[in-house]
Amino acid sequence: MDNMIKAIFSASPTNMTMAQALQWDYNPSLISIPVFFVSSMGNGDENLVVSGTQLQEIFDAVPDTVTKVMARRTDAEHGDMLSVADGYMTAWRECHFHLLFLYLSL
Template sequence: MIKAIFSASPTNMTMAQALQWDYNPSLISVPVFFVSSTGNGDENLVVSGTHLQEIFDAVPDTVTKVRARRTEAGGGEERR
């Protein structure tokens, strides 16, 4: 049984559909934490702030959900 979900830089819905990776956030029924960054890779390719909000909003309001964005981080980068 899945008790919670952590989703790091989830692929935006448009790109996921184009890649035939369709998924439906409205089916999530356990607590979920979405995280992405404002760095170039996320913001301009994988999941912009707007796209992350769309995914977040698709999760039912009856589900505990959190979203966060790390400022200017990119894949595999450390911030000190």
């Protein structure tokens, strides 16, 4: 089966400038499948990993033809994003799993 990855969930992605400095370059304009970006509004994200403005830049770089969602979690820090965003990640995965299952069942 080609294109095995059907959707992406990105918890607190590294901002583009920091990613380049760390040689972790990535290009969100190449994303062609549904993507959900989430980050915290805590100091770790806001002042280091990915601020709201930086997350918006990443989001905006994804083509408008791609289903994309962005959210920021209040009352959380960068290190909390895998656990506090778990419900969103699970719902995103389940939504796309069920859509794929429905498509394959037709």
